[in-house]
Amino acid sequence: MIVYSNTISGFNHDVDQGIIAEKVHNELNQKGFYNSINEIRSWENSLFYMKNVLYSPSINQDLNIAIEYNIPNTSKRVDFLISGYTYTENPIVLIIELKQWEKAERTSREDIVTTYLGGSNRAVTHPSYQAYSYAKTISNFNSYIGDNNIEIKPSAYLHNYKEEYRSELENDLYTPIIKKAPIFLKKDTIKLREFISSNVKKSDQGKLLYEIDHGKIRPSKALQDAISSMLSGNDEFYMIDEQKVVFSTVKTLVEKAIINEEKYTILVEGGPGTGKSVVAINLLAEFRHKIVNYVTKNSAPRSVYFDILRKDKYSLNYIKNLFKGSGSYFNSSKNEYDLLIVDEAHRLNEKSGLFANMGENQIKEIINASKVSVFFIDEDQIVTTKDFGSINEIKKQAKELGSMIFYGEDYNLTSQFRCNGSDGYLAFLDDLLQIRDTANYDGFDGDYDIKLYTSPTEMKEDLKKLNEINNKSRIVSGYTFDWVSKSNNDIDVFDIELKDDFKAKWNFSNTQTWAIDKDSFDQVGCIHTSQGLEFDYVGVIIGKDLVYRDNKVITDYTKRAKTDQSLKGIKKNNNFVLADKIIRNTYRTLMTRGQKGCYIYCEDENLSKYIEFRLNKVLKKNN
Incomplete structure (x- = not known):
């Protein structure tokens, strides 16, 4: 433009x-x-x-x-x-x-x-x-x-x-x-x-x-599509402005740390679509010949990267030595790694293991294990009660372990590279979901395709047509539907049933690579299988845990599925403020997975009318 x-x-x-x-x-x-x-x-x-x-x-x-x-x-x-x-x-x-x-x-x-x-x-x-x-x-x-x-x-x-x-x-x-x-x-x-x-x-x-x-705009490259080429040393994403500042800072610190046996910890803040994962993978590619790991708590992006790299003939051993879960370092020795790159650091747990009975503190263990540790974090993407990663905790552990901390404005990623580059779309979402008041009440800059549907079936049909182009459109939902199909493989058993004969199963019963599988469109993803990944278009089903009453968007944690572990302990600890934050963060994260567009269906009719009112203001402003 x-x-x-x-x-x-x-x-x-x-x-x-x-x-x-x-x-x-x-x-x-x-x-x-x-x-x-x-x-x-x-x-x-x-x-x-x-x-x-x-x-x-x-x-x-x-x-x-x-x-x-x-x-x-x-x-x-x-x-x-x-x-x-x-x-x-x-x-x-x-x-x-x-x-x-x-x-x-x-x-x-x-x-x-x-x-x-x-x-x-x-x-x-x-x-x-x-x-x-x-x-x-x-x-x-x-x-x-x-x-x-x-x-x-x-x-x-x-x-x-x-x-x-x-x-x-x-x-x-x-x-x-x-x-x-x-x-x-x-x-x-x-x-x-x-x-x-x-x-x-x-x-x-x-x-x-x-x-x-x-002129015609080429399709935006998704990180998962470019990762193999990047690990081969090719430039797929030219880092811009603050992305380059972070990359060059970390590069210099790693080189210093290897020579001088020093410890550094860098905190990089950034909202959805600001390029946290792009910088992280560029760092992994830059130091692929050193002792380096890309670390995430969430298995979904790791599984997608695994699958893509295996198809490109990378050995399984090589991949496993590059990509690790966040609970891999409780037995590591001090400075065993040159660089640990922690993506989605807000999702780190306190302890490791299936039963949270291993290690002491994942943040402490990661900093201890590496000469340089980089934490990419967005505290507004905390989506479960187990999410332990925070800026204060990282700074605390770095200080106790004698690791020099780099944190502040120079390490904030602010520019939007998803959602058709609209910084204002994220601010609009924050205002729409009443996370915070912003200046984007009546809209946002840029050309981002956001639509509201009164029929989930119609939304699915539109997304299916888009998905036929390149297999990069998916439907996701808040976790308000029980995972019935987990223990019942009957083809006629569905987890999600809505009006207009909409029926679907949750995706994660049979695959960790739902985001890229060729036959997975009819399945619905959740926060755990989509966070850290991106699509061209995303359809979001907003369940009954988010409704509109008395001119307010309110949350109801009791409407979460019985099989959902995201809010475990909320009632016991009376931490209803955290439950409210997690539900709003969940939908904010889901609604920022699409590079080109976000389609929305609400179970709550009042919420649908409220969003319709807000989107009409966007259309009026942009026209």
């Missing part, structure tokens, strides 16, 4: 008239994107400097430009693009990332610098890396670019940057990435002009930008 486009001469005119920032602001608002007063001021500043660069006889004033291009399937936007043809008539698009930085400082971390942002010094990606990663992501997602051999050439322009700090950004440490994406500072206006004029000569009449903006 392009927010503003024009010829260079038209853009220059809007800048001269003092209306460029207003136009960008209005276009973003119309498309459902919130922008702050600081963002408006940054456009006024940066776009004035770009006008000074472009207003030159050496640059064709009929070339087309675009401002604030939203990268498909992400919440990221490219600042400035210029399109046209080279001297040899080849199509080309320049990406120019605009920064208002006055200074920055080098770091020892790959492609990472520090600069003053948001009231403090922050670790961020080098501007050249940011521009390069955006260019590669656009190329990966946009079919038109690949099919038509369009060159995407990234660069960065820091128009306020002070000359005395040039060596910090142009240090030899960053030479490889600067070669891929040149950087231009305050005194480099003429160099930037030459870069533009030497690369783009002839106007394309806006055709390239139009086709890129309206």
Whole structure:
């Protein structure tokens, strides 16, 4: 999605008239994107400097430009693009990332610098890396670019940057990435002009930008589909911004820890779809030749990875040495592993073993066993009373074991890479489920397909058609239906029976790879078999444990299935606040499994009417 486009001469005119920032602001608002007063001021500043660069006889004033291009399937936007043809008539698009930085400082971390942002010094990606990663992501997602051999050439322009700090950004440490994406500072206006004029000569009449903006978007890669290639050393996901900061930080710490026999613990926070698992698997691939494990309590993603890797001829022994359950370390010796990567750390249990009678504390045991331990955590995805993982507990155990803790804003993953890249969708869900009040009461940015059904059968039929495309659509449900089929294999016995003759069995009686099995669509998944995985489209059955009464969304833990162990001990301990949190978290997690869309059916008619009212506001806002 392009927010503003024009010829260079038209853009220059809007800048001269003092209306460029207003136009960008209005276009973003119309498309459902919130922008702050600081963002408006940054456009006024940066776009004035770009006008000074472009207003030159050496640059064709009929070339087309675009401002604030939203990268498909992400919440990221490219600042400035210029399109046209080279001297040899080849199509080309320049990406120019605009920064208002006055200074920055080098770091020892790959492609990472520090600069003053948001009231403090922050670790961020080098501007050249940011521009390069955006260019590669656009190329990966946009079919038109690949099919038509369009060159995407990234660069960065820091128009306020002070000359005395040039060596910090142009240090030899960053030479490889600067070669891929040149950087231009305050005194480099003429160099930037030459870069533009030497690369783009002839106007394309806006055709390239139009086709890129309206061209076919390649299907988003699911992590499970790319894992084999990643473990072979291939780049499948170009980590963006804070993802790269986390990756480079961990990489540096592992290298230091191996040499110096030191201990480090890194806490990485991030909501659903922010790329926690992508960073985790990239780290696993990076250190696959070291003593490293990818650790999850939840067996579903491990089973899916196992199945895919086995099909790609990886040996079972190799896979088992890479992927482990969280209860594998109570007998491990100190610093036995170079790196333990703990995904879904909020799902860790206190003790290990089938009867919780082994070991002392899983968090303590993991930190003890590794030189470097990385915990990817989202406390809003705690979904059972046994979920023990918390930021405070990890910090406590790291301190007691003498492991240096890395935690804070630099290690927060905030950008959305699922749900068609809509950051606002998660905030909308929090407001919808009344987990917390947000600014997204009436909708969210981006193009995410969310639908409400009054018939579960109709929802299933629509999802089945989508699933026939690539086997990446599934139905999931809150655990409000007894697992009858566990002890009765009769073909006519069903666990879930709803109106309109909807009948289905729970999935986990016969497979751990329901999420990718070719014949599993008719079965319904639950939180335990879908958390940590993703689909193109997900259908969510909201059971009677979530209802709408007296203008409030309320939970009822007594409506959970008798076979459900998620709320075990709630009544005995009178911990009804925790039960409420678990039920809301469960549906929030289920409703964020879809990359492209979420379809909803509610058993409670009042809840269905409430959600319908809220979705009508979304439609009204987006139209």
